């Protein structure tokens with residue numbers, strides 16, 4: 300009987316945490332985030348007040364068990380302001396989507412602390428300054444979109460980008476071309492389509508490139524043959540057409556056409 304009571308008490312206790320708890324650090328971070336927003340023409344953040352639990356604030360999603368903020372999505376609200384460094388304290392954050400607003404100033408370095416971050420979308424804003432050096436140490440980052448800002452710097456620390464075996468679609472992002480220190484790029488087993496972009500020709504540090512198992516088309520670009528350090532190139536299972544280039548490193552490559560109907564090419568460069 301007393302055991303049952305204890306069980307009930309524990310259950311009720313857990314429930315009250317779930318309903319009203321949450322981590323004060325997350326709340327303070329969100330309040331600091333809001334304080335840097337000086338324009339909200341659609342009233343997107345009207346619910347961000349004390350009478351509403353922060354997990355219910357619009358755009359905020361908390362994890363069900365621990366009431367920690369896992370998503371902050373306020374895209375396309377014409378928000379004006381800057382991004383508070385306190386964002387770096389939302390340590391459970393997996394998705395940050397502030398795309399298509401009018402955020403200005405720098406992207407705070409503290410973003411680099413968000414090691415659980417999987418999606419970071421800050422495109423179509425007015426961010427300027429350097430891309431935070433540690434953004435690329437967000438090792439879970441699968442979806443990085445910084446398009447249409449006024450950022451400088453390079454994803455210099457980004458030596459390895461492996462987003463293989465996802466369901467990433469659309470064209471290969473042109474911006475990848477600025478990750479000039481990439482040594483390992485694996486976009487394999489996704490649903491990327493379109494051509495291999497010319498901008499990838501700047502990835503001269505590449506040692507391994509895997510674009511296999513996508514829906515890429517067009518010619519295999521000749522510039523791939525100029526990557527002096529490339530040891531492994533996997534283009535198999537796509538819809539490439541035309542000849543495999545024979546220039547540059549392709550000249551001494553071993554390649555394996557394994558299937559006639561689709562161009563199935565596995566190229567190893569010595």
Ligand SMILES: *[C@@H]1O[C@H](CO)[C@@H](O)[C@H](O)[C@H]1NC(C)=O
Pocket residue numbers: 322323324325390
């Ligand atoms: C809240 O989160 C911070 C940072 O992750 C952690 O240091 C702190 O112990 C947490 N507090 C509670 C009450 O869970």
Ligand SMILES: *[C@@H]1O[C@H](CO)[C@@H](O)[C@H](O)[C@H]1NC(C)=O
Pocket residue numbers: 345346347348349350351
């Ligand atoms: C807080 O937000 C809720 C939901 O948007 C709203 O109904 C309520 O009036 C707000 N309270 C105050 C004091 O602004």
Ligand SMILES: *[C@@H]1O[C@H](CO)[C@@H](O)[C@H](O)[C@H]1NC(C)=O
Pocket residue numbers: 375376377399
């Ligand atoms: C950006 O946000 C505005 C305002 O919500 C919307 O009208 C527009 O379609 C959005 N643009 C994009 C590219 O999402």
Ligand SMILES: *[C@@H]1O[C@H](CO)[C@@H](O)[C@H](O)[C@H]1NC(C)=O
Pocket residue numbers: 324328331384385386388
């Ligand atoms: C992050 O949290 C720590 C500990 O709670 C606090 O000292 C620090 O001021 C916070 N940083 C920001 C930028 O809010």
Ligand SMILES: *[C@@H]1O[C@H](CO)[C@@H](O)[C@H](O)[C@H]1NC(C)=O
Pocket residue numbers: 408409411412432433436
């Ligand atoms: C960047 O990461 C390095 C190594 O993890 C760390 O020592 C440094 O403090 C970080 N810098 C910032 C600004 O977070």
Ligand SMILES: *[C@@H]1O[C@H](CO)[C@@H](O)[C@H](O)[C@H]1NC(C)=O
Pocket residue numbers: 425427428449
């Ligand atoms: C981009 O940033 C540079 C240097 O910070 C500045 O001179 C320029 O006006 C900015 N361009 C736009 C479109 O904001």
Ligand SMILES: *[C@@H]1O[C@H](CO)[C@@H](O)[C@H](O)[C@H]1NC(C)=O
Pocket residue numbers: 487488511512533534535536565
């Ligand atoms: C090339 O890609 C195909 C399809 O993803 C895979 O089966 C094969 O093992 C890859 N080859 C190498 C050497 O990585």
Ligand SMILES: *[C@@H]1O[C@H](CO)[C@@H](O)[C@H](O)[C@H]1NC(C)=O
Pocket residue numbers: 490492514516
């Ligand atoms: C691949 O692309 C072709 C056209 O380029 C399209 O017809 C086909 O549906 C695409 N396949 C997938 C799986 O997206």
